[in-house]
Amino acid sequence: ETGVTQSPTHLIKTRGQQVTLRCSSQSGHNTVSWYQQALGQGPQFIFQYYREEENGRGNFPPRFSGLQFPNYSSELNVNALELDDSALYLCASSLSDTNEKLFFGSGTQLSVL
Amino acid sequence: EDKVVQSPLSLVVHEGDTVTLNCSYEVTNFRSLLWYKQEKKAPTFLFMLTSSGIEKKSGRLSSILDKKELFSILNITATQTGDSAIYLCAVEDSNYQLIWGAGTKLIIKP
Numbered sequence: 599e600t601g602v603t604q605s606p607t608h609l610i611k612t613r614g615q616q617v618t619l620r621c622s623s624q625s626g627h628n629t630v631s632w633y634q635q636a637l638g639q640g641p642q643f644i645f646q647y648y649r650e651e652e653n654g655r656g657n658f659p660p661r662f663s664g665l666q667f668p669n670y671s672s673e674l675n676v677n678a679l680e681l682d683d684s685a686l687y688l689c690a691s692s693l694s695d696t697n698e699k700l701f702f703g704s705g706t707q708l709s710v711l
Numbered sequence: 712e713d714k715v716v717q718s719p720l721s722l723v724v725h726e727g728d729t730v731t732l733n734c735s736y737e738v739t740n741f742r743s744l745l746w747y748k749q750e751k752k753a754p755t756f757l758f759m760l761t762s763s764g765i766e767k768k769s770g771r772l773s774s775i776l777d778k779k780e781l782f783s784i785l786n787i788t789a790t791q792t793g794d795s796a797i798y799l800c801a802v803e804d805s806n807y808q809l810i811w812g813a814g815t816k817l818i819i820k821p
Contacts, residue, residue, distance in 0.1 A: 602753075640715070640799055640811030641754070654808055686752060697745060697803050702753040 601625060602691050602703035610709045611679050619674040619706045623691030627701070629653070630672040632664060633688040635705070641688055647672055648694070684710045713738040715802050717812035725820050728790050732815045734800030735782040742803040744776055744783050749797040749814065757785070757798075787817075795819045 601624035611617050623630050629648045633641035643656035647666035661677040670691070676683055686705045693699060715736045724730055736744065743761045747754035758767045760776035760783060767774050771790075776783045787794055797816050801809040 638813065640717075640801070640813045641809075642811070643808055646808075654806060656808070688753070697743070697801075697807060697809060698756065698759040700756065702755070704752040 602689060602701050604687075604689050604703035604706050606706060607704065608707045608709075610711060612711050613679055613681060615679050615710075616675065616677045617679060617708065619676075619687050619689075619708070621672045621674070621689030621691075621703055623670045623672065623689075624701050627691035627693055628670050629692045629694055630666055630670065631690045631692070631700070632672070632674045633690065634658075634683075635686040635688055637685070644674065679710045681710050684708060713802070713804065713810045715800055715810050715812040717798075717800050717815050719815060720813065721816040721818070723818045723820060724790060726790055726792060728819075729786065729788045730790060730817060732785040732787075732798050732800075732817070733782060734784070734812055736800075736802045736810075737781065738802045738804055738810055740805035741778070742805050742807070745801045745803065745809070746774055746783070746785050747799040747801065749799055750795075754799055790819045792819045792821055 603622045631646040632644040635641045645655040646653045650666045663675045666672045688705045690700045690702045718733045746757040758774045763778040771788045774785045797814040799814045800812040
């Protein structure tokens with residue numbers, strides 16, 4: 599158990615809908631990163647938040663957006679869902695930018711029909 | 712474009728065997744290379760490598776980096792069924808962002 603919790607664990611949506619995924623970071627961690635992992639692939643970096651500000655973004659369109667709250671928990675929002683958005687969404691927390699101490703949650707499995 | 716390539720994509724061995732997993736990379740502004748184990752959903756950290764030729768070891772697992780030839784290997788000796796997992800390699804760039812390989816799915820048969 600890493601102390602990083604994500605909700606919901608599974609979600610089914612239809613094309614065009616919007617979804618919000620949530621992540622509670624490990625106690626004391628001020629940085630949250632979000633990743634998309636398609637079946638049979640490695641994680642793809644979506645973006646990172648540090649102290650409530652976006653601190654880096656991968657190659658994802660603007661319909662992927664996020665928030666970090668004062669308690670360092672975070673949300674990932676995806677608008678206008680597409681079939682290809684079906685994936686495991688992983689949240690990871692860390693102290694600052696230390697990838698060695700990156701702790702992952704168990705993910706949200708999103709299926710878009 | 713930066714990329715990380717792992718091989719083999721999948722591997723089936725028997726308990727007690729030794730396995731070697733490979734990770735090659737082409738990443739500008741390399742900072743470090745990390746190995747993670749993904750059993751169910753959450754990847755867990757194994758090693759971080761920054762210097763060539765220095766082996767990192769944890770129990771039956773070890774890893775080494777070659778920055779000249781741009782690859783790393785992960786060795787697991789005396790494999791056990793609990794080693795069955797997907798092993799992910801990621802390269803950290805100078806912006807501290809991780810570029811991930813597709814993983815090697817390792818299955819250990821009793």
